[in-house]
Amino acid sequence: MYLILFVLNNPDRLEELLIAWEENGVEGATVLFSTGLGRIRELDAWRDDMPLIPSLRDFYELPENMNRTIFTIVKDEAVVDSVVAATKKVVGELDEQETGLLLVLPVMRAYGANPKKKI
DSSP: OEEEEEEESOGGGHHHHHHHHHHTTOOOOEEEEEOOHHHHHHTTOOOTTSOSSOOHHHHTTSGGGSEEEEEEEESSHHHHHHHHHHHHHHHOOTTSTTSEEEEEEEOSOOSSSSOOOOO
């Protein structure tokens, strides 16, 4: 199993990206609002009164300006390769600025990833 984690720079591409991931074997994903140090500085949000660890409420003020962090677990490397290719097709080459950051990590164990459905 593998964890795919992608920080999407352009939130307008989220829906298209999730559809592409589903078409390439992703059964479910979690999406979070996120921001990085560069964006905080860019938006002049780096202030003396800013807490070291902001609360989620601080982030909900400007959600349109925030990244989306998407993560999922997939079963094999073939799905990883398909998802990476689909991601590049939607956002462009990941070496370009303002596309995103994609990580793939091996998962030794996962609990709750495939819960049994109750009937």
